[in-house]
Amino acid sequence: MSEMSEGVQVVDQVATGGEVELDGLSKRYGTVEAVRGVSLNIRRGEFLAILGPSGAGKTTLLNMLTGFEEPTSGAIRINGRDVARLAPHKRGIGVVFQHYALFKHMTVAQNVGFPLRMRRMPLREQRSHIQHALEMVKLDGYATRFPDQLSGGQQQRVALARAIVFRPALLLMDEPLGALDKRLREHMRVEIKRLQRNLGATVIYVTHDQGEALTMADRVAVMNDGAVEQLGPPTELYERPVSAFVADFVGETNFFRGRTVLDADGRVRVVLDGDRLEHRRDVDNAATLKPDHGVDVGVRPEQVSLLPVEGADELAVPGTVSEVLYEGGTALHVVETAIGNLNARLSLTNHLQTRWAVGDQVAVHWDARAARGYHDASRGSSPS
Numbered sequence: 001m002s003e004m005s006e007g008v009q010v011v012d013q014v015a016t017g018g019e020v021e022l023d024g025l026s027k028r029y030g031t032v033e034a035v036r037g038v039s040l041n042i043r044r045g046e047f048l049a050i051l052g053p054s055g056a057g058k059t060t061l062l063n064m065l066t067g068f069e070e071p072t073s074g075a076i077r078i079n080g081r082d083v084a085r086l087a088p089h090k091r092g093i094g095v096v097f098q099h100y101a102l103f104k105h106m107t108v109a110q111n112v113g114f115p116l117r118m119r120r121m122p123l124r125e126q127r128s129h130i131q132h133a134l135e136m137v138k139l140d141g142y143a144t145r146f147p148d149q150l151s152g153g154q155q156q157r158v159a160l161a162r163a164i165v166f167r168p169a170l171l172l173m174d175e176p177l178g179a180l181d182k183r184l185r186e187h188m189r190v191e192i193k194r195l196q197r198n199l200g201a202t203v204i205y206v207t208h209d210q211g212e213a214l215t216m217a218d219r220v221a222v223m224n225d226g227a228v229e230q231l232g233p234p235t236e237l238y239e240r241p242v243s244a245f246v247a248d249f250v251g252e253t254n255f256f257r258g259r260t261v262l263d264a265d266g267r268v269r270v271v272l273d274g275d276r277l278e279h280r281r282d283v284d285n286a287a288t289l290k291p292d293h294g295v296d297v298g299v300r301p302e303q304v305s306l307l308p309v310e311g312a313d314e315l316a317v318p319g320t321v322s323e324v325l326y327e328g329g330t331a332l333h334v335v336e337t338a339i340g341n342l343n344a345r346l347s348l349t350n351h352l353q354t355r356w357a358v359g360d361q362v363a364v365h366w367d368a369r370a371a372r373g374y375h376d377a378s379r380g381s382s383p384s
Contacts, residue, residue: 017045017202018078018169020065025074027060034060036226037074047196047203049213052223053249058206061223062174065204066095078170089118091170094163094201098175100155102147102162108134109143112161119166133161136195153184160192164199171196173205177212185209189216210250214238222246240284244296244374253298256339260373262291270297270373272317272339283371295373303370304344306333306356312363317342321360335364 020042027035035057042048050058063069065076067088076084083091094115102111109130116126134140137157147155156176163171176192177185193216196203207213213220214234221231222245230242241247244255257273268286283289283297307316319337333344333356342364346356356362 017200019044019080020170020202020204021075021077021080022061022065023075023077025061025064025076026072027057027064027069028072034226035064035071038226038228040221040228040231042202042204045200045202047193047205047216047218049205049207049217049220050223051207051210051213051220051250053208056223057226058208058223059174060226062172062204062206065172066093067091092166092168094166094168094171096156096159096163096171096173096176098178100147100159100179102155102158104147106146107143108139108145108147108150108158111147111158112165114162115166129165130161133165136164136198137161137191152180153188156180156188157191160195164195164201167199169201171199171201171203173203175207176205177207177209185212192216214250220250222250224249241298241372244298247298247372247374252301252343252345254301254304254342255296255298256342258295258297258373260289260291260293260295270295270371272297283373284369285372289373290375293375295375297371297373299342299366299371301332301343301345302330303366304342305365306335306344306346306354306362307365308354309361309363312365316363316365319362319364321356321358321362324356324358335362337364 020040022038022040025035025038026033038061040048050061052058060069064071064084067083067086071084074084075082078091103114106114112133113126113130116129121129130143131140134143137160139154139157139161142150142154147158150158159176173192177188180188189212205212205216214237217234219231219233220237222229222237224245230237230246237246237250241250247253248255258270259273260268261271263269268289268291270283289295306321309318317337317339319335319342321333322336322341323334325332325334327345329347329349330345331348333346335342335344344364
């Protein structure tokens with residue numbers, strides 16, 4: 001364990017993640033409010049993903065955290081200290097950008113050591129920190145190479161090493177895997193999670209990729225139109241989305257229109273548009289729905305079953321298979337029905353599952369607990 005100058009952590013000490021509080025944070029550009037009153041508490045050592053489509057306000061929020069943008073109103077507190085008006089280099093935050101922002105004329109070691117030089121750390125201590133950071137990202141032995149001698153994945157690791165070399169309590173990542181191919185992205189997800197656990201750092205990770213958010217984060221904040229629409233663990237967002245927008249953006253969802261009715265027993269049911277069929281079982285969130293209102297009902301494709309028409313109960317929706325898309329272990333079936341086209345994702349490894357073909361007549365069924373209703377029919381669209 002080496003001796004460090006005052007205020008600098010020793011190399012082999014695990015960083016303690018910072019607590020972050022965003023209190024009523026807003027950013028206005030003229031008449032456009034890019035971020036609207038966002039309040040979040042990020043716990044020490046937590047991995048928080050901020051998810052949303054292009055234009056949702058994710059990057060603006062991140063830029064206010066880093067200090068590249070000044071809030072119009074609100075507070076940013078790191079470990080209880082309001083940093084909203086501090087210069088970026090005084091916040092003690094590590095940042096990883098989408099396009100790495102490496103200096104092409106510098107070696108790997110020089111790139112990684114740049115934050116240490118800016119902090120005027122003694123050279124001997126810089127070398128120790130740089131070596132440790134390169135070992136953390138499994139790039140020891142690459143110190144003398146230049147960025148154009150590295151693969152995309154290796155450049156990303158250099159950017160990570162530079163962000164962690166001074167052992168920040170808070171790491172901010174802005175679409176850090178966006179430039180990588182699918183296989184490398186999946187590998188780097190695992191590496192980033194490993195690195196975060198080893199460091200004990202708090203991570204705020206901005207992405208429009210739902211797969212990254214669901215697999216990496218402890219909690220996910222879904223942003224829409226400058227505000228946080230839902231905040232919670234990945235399982236909660238996927239299984240119990242609070243709005244049609246969240247259900248549509250996080251994962252795939254079948255939507256069909258209907259109307260709520262109040263039965264004699266006081267329970268809310270849904271009558272489906274385009275069919276006289278009445279869905280007589282509660283949707284999962286029936287208690288939150290108002291009777292005699294239009295509603296969007298959402299069901300995930302993997303929660304839809306296709307059954308033979310013969311013997312199907314009165315709650316099944318009859319339809320015709322119009323497309324079968326092979327996906328490896330599953331196949332996506334598009335079924336034309338009187339309430340619209342529905343997607344069913346069926347396992348091909350279940351030998352008891354009937355193999356359906358285009359033109360087959362089927363009965364579409366889903367469990368009421370898998371269906372959720374939304375009075376707000378606004379839905380997001382995938383980012384370009």
